[in-house]
Amino acid sequence: MSEYTWPRVPLIKTREKLAARYEPADDYGFFGPDSMSWKVWSHSTSLVLGFVRSVTIEHLDPNLTAAVVQSGGVRYRTHSRYGRTMSYFSQVSFGASRPTAKAADVLVKVHSKAIGTDPVTGGRYDANNPDSQLWIHVTAWHSILYCYEKFGGGKLTEAEENQYWAECARAAELQTIDPATVPRSRDEVRAYFAEKRPQLASSEAAVDMVKYILSLHVALPPTMSKLQRLPFLPLTYILSKGVIATYPQYMRELLGIRQGRVTDAVFTPPTWLIHQVLERSFVLKYFLTSVIASPALPSAVPAMLGIPPKSTVTMTPREAQQKYGYANPQEAHLDFRAKQYDRVFDKGEKPSEEGLIESQAHIGSM
Template sequence: MFSPIETLAKVPGALTKASSTKDPSYKWPRVPLIDTRRKVAEKYGRAEDYGFFGPDSVSWKVWSHSSSLILGFVRSVTIEHLDPNLTAAVVQSGGVKYRTHTRYGRTMAYFSQVTFGASRPTAKAADVLVKVHSKAIGTDPVTGGRYDANDPESQLWIHVTAWHSILYCYEKFGGGKLAPAEELRYWDECARAAELQTIDPDRVPRSRAEVVAYFEEKRPHLASSEAAVDMVKFILALHVALPPTMSRWQRAPFLPLTFILSKGVIATYPKYMRDLLAIRQGPLVNAVAIPATWAVHQVIERSFVLKYFLMSVLSPQALPSAIPAVLGVEAEKPVTTTPREAQARYGYDVPREAHLGFRAKQYQRVFDDGQAPSEEGLVESQEHIGAM
């Protein structure tokens, strides 16, 4: 992930291929123009079940909107860098700058699984993710303390920031403000999703007021650094998430879109966050960027072909779990469950208690022996979250 949800180290050979291959004959995704929905539905098939939320959930309504595809996601992963420990983990991994497209796709794949995916593969992906996070440990150069991507409070910061940003952008650029009852359901579903991470679900805000209180609680602990500013400015150049094999002319049509959306993201930051991140954008630019960003999402949302094309380009790894939900394809078993029920059913530990022995060995390798952490979880994750 752009954040410690997937802090990836360099895998021998993978980085070289991702950063050095320039294939001018990048092939655009095949997007059928006739009977699109039927053909796409047949391609991805039916989910085993409705996972943890289902078609009547507020999560499906909000997360399936095009505003979550780029804007909500980018808003969350940039704001997250105000946690010094997270920035240290991201910089340590190196993957954001050298495998941006892959990192974006794998992150979206995981979020898509959590929101839309069937319970069995999602429970497995969450279990493997604990092992992936176990290698994101080290010493934060800003605070001098140790960081651990499996730390419950670090995971909570990522989780709340993501769910808040997705909802914020949906309300501002997408479907408008949720009804009070829907919003309460949304935050209840947010707490349910937290059971897939090392978070204590009781710490998850359950209302807009509690979310505001959470950010106020975190504000004194937020800090910027040269590394954080550098990473945020890099991510805000949204075209960096395009496939690296695209030629210059293939990238050209996306540049006006990424420019508008980048300004739209910045327009959503509170002033104190813009100040911390050394970002300057005046009210005049905001006044243009906000309606322009809204208009872009209205166009995308009215065309399934366009939405499907953008998803295919930016995050094809997310399509298998997202498309059946977006198209309303009935699951083989049209039922939902909870993460705790799924973990018990499929034989996985609660994430806070998962792979404790493996995590202890990682600590020993890094902090006692001065070695690089094992990449066992990283390798295993490719089958469940997507290849690197």
């Protein structure tokens, strides 16, 4: 394994030089520069805080924990898994319509591999299950907004927040979710989490995975030497405490996290300050993204730098799926998904990795 090489970031006229590295997108995708998605998801609070908050809270769904542990991806290829997740969400938020629709279509095949029997409930889990997908989707969009308001740009107005949740419902068309089930306001989001709360459960596997992810240095490139990691240790320590400060008390109890309100109060100001600095220095923001989630750059950077696309068209995912010949994700690749069920549940074999292999061209290398 070769040693990590620091990303090259030009220091003179940085924004202009960076812009020259990136091709204009084909179109504005599903949202565009006037959207709340661009405003919130482009903030530096999304890079670590929002994503780590979402992927840790998600483990309170036993089915998701079983899928994560079974795949082994998070623990054994943490950096690439993190980068691929960031790449996909970056495409959804900022990417052009055609490649994003393709990435979403391939992701259905990727998720077809994550099936099996949940040792906690004894039932079957399927990552393409609409309820599981809704939990992941709402948790991600809520966490990104929560961290933005707490550590970033401040509270959205009521109109802005309603727009944000309307865009969340639009993005759900890229997954196996019924968009009608997506919350569309702060009150509906609260109601959703209240409804889910009795279904949430912890386990040794969930606690272990959350503890592992909260050690944020695991998202750093595995080829980094110990010396290269040293400058990041204070940052990852502060940010880890900042993530926990966003958890409600009942989630901390479920996950066995003992951080109290005094610690929350100590680490909230420096967490806020870090993100104010990042927002005032695009060089630092670009550098951090390059280190922890470089696959997100091709979609995000043109939007962040205001590089005009070839076409200013925006469309809904359903319009894109129809235009480019992709099925509604709920109905996509049903034959392939049935073959996966047959391999796993009837024959006791491992699922095919065909979708995982295909996905590398669309959401990043494994």
